[in-house]
Amino acid sequence: MSEQPAGGDLSRLRQLNASAVLRELRGDQPLTLTELSKRTRLSRASTEDVARDLLGRGWLTEVAPASGSVGRPARRYRFNAGAGRLLGIDIGGHKALALVTDLDGEVLNQSRIEIPADAGRRERLAALDRCVARALAGTSGGQIWATGVATTGLVDGTGKVMLSDSLPEWTGVDLGAHVRRLVPGPVRVENDCKLAALAETWRGVARYAKDVVFLLAGVRTGAGLIIDGKLHRGFANWSGEIGALPAAGWQQAPEHLITWLQDTASAVDGFERVFVAARAGDQGALAAIEGYVRDLAVGASALVLTLDPQLVVIGGGFSRSADVMVEPLRRELDRWCLRTPEIRVSAFADEGVALGAVRLALDEVESTITTGLRP
Amino acid sequence: MSEQPAGGDLSRLRQLNASAVLRELRGDQPLTLTELSKRTRLSRASTEDVARDLLGRGWLTEVAPASGSVGRPARRYRFNAGAGRLLGIDIGGHKALALVTDLDGEVLNQSRIEIPADAGRRERLAALDRCVARALAGTSGGQIWATGVATTGLVDGTGKVMLSDSLPEWTGVDLGAHVRRLVPGPVRVENDCKLAALAETWRGVARYAKDVVFLLAGVRTGAGLIIDGKLHRGFANWSGEIGALPAAGWQQAPEHLITWLQDTASAVDGFERVFVAARAGDQGALAAIEGYVRDLAVGASALVLTLDPQLVVIGGGFSRSADVMVEPLRRELDRWCLRTPEIRVSAFADEGVALGAVRLALDEVESTITTGLRP
Structure with a gap:
């Protein structure tokens, strides 16, 4: 095994070797061939071979040797994200x-x-x-x-x-x-x-968890499921749609907020107003949010009882008002669930x-x- | 690589090779070393080595050569289930x-x-x-x-x-x-x-499916979930417990049947009586079963909408009365689910x-x- 014609198919073994090398190089630290060989458990010869191929394809890049090394410093490589x-x-x-x-x-x-x-x-x-x-x-x-x-x-x-x-x-x-x-x-x-x-397990607050219920709490209510570290799609990609079930409470949940907004018409528009009022101690606004959370929690509890996730992540527009929403939600989950999982709020704005x-x-x-x- | 001291740890590679060989030999047909080598993609030498080791451990057994072979017939092996x-x-x-x-x-x-x-x-x-x-x-x-x-x-x-x-x-x-x-x-x-x-995906009616909701319909109501071909346990092994949520309807579901049984007291005891009466056209019994199924279907729909499984398997004592229960259940699932999966009845008696x-x-x-x- 030496040079490989550009665009030629990698053999199955070479694919696996290349994956193993790339996986190790996705970390923050550049690695020498010796380190790569040790981590991937590939032979030195195979490691060199794969590295040469990946360099040729532009997926690896060589970085300056570590300073202060004694003797001829070993070449170090990293994934070329650029x-x-x-x-x-x-x-x-x-x-x-x-x-x-x-x-x-x-x-x-x-x-x-x-x-x-x-x-x-x-x-x-x-x-x-x-x-x-x-x-x-x-x-x-x-x-x-x-x-x-x-x-x-x-x-x-x-x-x-x-x-x-x-x-x-x-x-x-x-x-x-x-x-x-x-x-x-x-x-x-x-x-x-x-x-x-998926974003929460990749770059967000759920990075450490394998089973996650993501709850979209906003003008719409929805869910996304990570099971055993993978996005769960379902047989026809229709998973997470518990909101379609009236008994789950999600269809009526925002009505509590809408009713309060209508009853307290104001020049300032949008759902944010009810959370601002609640934060200022407005009893009506607090009651509206409680009603919303009560309905939200029924469907959320159904998801939790079904899957027993490690973590529930709250995202969506209303998650920016977690300070007035998460504690009531936790109380409601405690009421229905056999084991209330950890609840975290998405750290993303809306990206x-x-x-x-x-x-x-x-x-x-x-x-x-x-x-x-x-x- | 040749003989291996009994009880010695297999190296990681030998473990993988042994697993590959055993996997192929779990089928119905005994295989020759040539066939094994081809299917496992192991070298002939590694295949022989692994087979010798597994024979020594008693996990493989040699079977009589295929009759009618020309020349010296090749030895054939199968998994020694005994x-x-x-x-x-x-x-x-x-x-x-x-x-x-x-x-x-x-x-x-x-x-x-x-x-x-x-x-x-x-x-x-x-x-x-x-x-x-x-x-x-x-x-x-x-x-x-x-x-x-x-x-x-x-x-x-x-x-x-x-x-x-x-x-x-x-x-x-x-x-x-x-x-x-x-x-x-x-x-x-x-x-x-x-x-x-688990039994349904192993030996039962769900063998072909990767995402399955098993519904226990009987004196108790419960669920077991197969996701991506594996039993889903959850973070603390508390998955499938949607029945704990009153809104799922399972807590009250059997009450319909119990009320009918009480109202029509008889020497014959047990739930079977309501299904027998329904089969004979008793309107009250039919209505009781409809009520039961209506409640059962709420929680079942929550599971289906959450997971979008390929298949729902009905088991438990009442599943033996599938003839009067499955069609009403399908109608109720059609009412709530975005996509009603296939419904099958467990073929196991109660084993x-x-x-x-x-x-x-x-x-x-x-x-x-x-x-x-x-x-």
């Missing part, structure tokens, strides 16, 4: 957000466009196009190795929106095909709650979903790295 | 059932003892002891390689019952320690619904749970085979 770019898109009810990152998911550029909630399909897609174009400014299209798209609604395997409750006109849109016209490389589309859950889309793009790249198909 | 025995125990509210099987899970002997529902802990454990002793008659204790125990209630990692709703006096019993005094070898204890789910306990024992043996610790 070799390509990933694009993550979040297209939702009231915004489009696009992130351009390196292969480590570090955000290099981003763009955000507000979209009126009552925008039609065409207007929403046009906003998505503008948002992607802005995010890609300064990045040559060919640099984008893969794209992930997060959308509200249920998505099929090809990237088509099968059903959107919150945006009925969005049902049926072929988002995969639409985005494939904008960027080169593979495009994968997934439900936004699922990708928010969690788009970051999950980046992770989806990265999954795509990592699977092609190990099958030797790209670049 | 090398050891497994014990599976189901200890529940009204019976103890023990199965002795070979290493393929074929039942060689069984014993069953009825236990009054109001029996105390001591009486129930004594019945378990008698049941195990009878099942083991004719089997020398040393032949039992591993034991699985299924119990009602939630179980911790050591085999202690943490909580039993249906048998409060059972809470706190250290079932693992108790059974370890009866048999040699490792003993594992698990919740009965979880093991029933499914004990068979799941055998599978748990087999898991234990297979994990020790691959780590080379036994026998």
Whole structure:
């Protein structure tokens, strides 16, 4: 085994060896061939061979030898996160957000466009196009190795929106095909709650946990599930939809807040007002939030009792008011659950979903790295 | 690599090779070394080496060469399921059932003892002891390689019952320690619904499915979950307990049947009577079953909407009346679920749970085979 023709298929063994080497090099520290060989348990010869191949493909880069070494310092290598770019898109009810990152998911550029909630399909897609174009400014299209798209609604395997409750006109849109016209490389589309859950285990507050329930608490209520360290999709990718069950309480939950907002009409609009009032001690606002949390907790308890997760992560717009929401939620979970898991609040502002889309793009790249198909 | 000292630790590579060989030999057909080498992708020399080692341990057996072969017929090997025995125990509210099987899970002997529902802990454990002793008659204790125990209630990692709703006096019993005094070898204890789910994917109607909700429909209502081909336990082994949530409807579900039974007092006792009456067209019985199914379906829909399984398996005592229960259940699931999965009825009489306990024992043996610790 020595040089390998560019673009040639790696044998299964070489793929596995290459994966093992790349996995070790995804950490923060550059490694010498000796260290790599030890960690991967590959022979020195195989390690050298794989490293040479990966350097040729641009996936590894050599870094300056450690200073202070005695004798001829050993070459050190690290993963070349700059070799390509990933694009993550979040297209939702009231915004489009696009992130351009390196292969480590570090955000290099981003763009955000507000979209009126009552925008039609065409207007929403046009906003998505503008948002992607802005995010890609300064990045040559060919640099984008893969794209992930997060959308509200249920998505099929090809990237088509099968059903959107919150945006009925969005049902049926072929988002995969639409985005494939904008960027080169593979495009994968997934439900936004699922990708928010993925982002929490990748870069968020759930990094250490294998079983996680992500709860989207906002104008919409939703869930994404991580089971045994992996995003749980289900047989037809329709998992996490307990909100469709009236007995779960999620359909009526926001009504408590809406009623209070309507009863206390004000120039300041939006749900934020009820949380601000509650924080100032307004009894009506506190009662409204209690009602909301009571309903939210029924479906959340159903998820917890079903899965017994290590962790529940609260995300979505209302999670920014965790100070007035989490304690009541914990009390309600204590009421119904046999074992209340740890509850954490998402540390993302509202970029969690788009970051999950980046992770989806990265999954795509990592699977092609190990099958030797790209670049 | 040649002979290996008996009881010596297999190196990691040899463990993997041995697992690969055993996996191929678990099928129905004996295989030649050439076939084994091809299927495992191991070299001929490694295959021979592993086979020799496994023969020495008694895990493989040589079978007569295929008749009609030309020239010197090649030796053929198969897994020696007779090398050891497994014990599976189901200890529940009204019976103890023990199965002795070979290493393929074929039942060689069984014993069953009825236990009054109001029996105390001591009486129930004594019945378990008698049941195990009878099942083991004719089997020398040393032949039992591993034991699985299924119990009602939630179980911790050591085999202690943490909580039993249906048998409060059972809470706190250290079932693992108790059974370890009866048999040699490792003993594992698990919740009965979880093991029933496991049995369905192993030997039952769910063999082809990776994501399965097993629904126990009987005097008790419960659930066991198979996710991505594996039994889902949860962080503290408390998964599948959605029945604890009043909104799931399971707590009140049997009341419909009980009320009908009380209103139509008869010499014939037991739930079976309501199903018999429904089958004969009794409108009251039909309405009672409809009420039961309506409540059962709320929790079942919560599980389906959460997990989007490929399959729902109905087991438990009432599943024997599937003819009057499954269609109403399907209608109710259609009402709440975004996608109603396939529904199948368990084909086990009432030995499914004990068979799941055998599978748990087999898991234990297979994990020790691959780590080379036994026998």
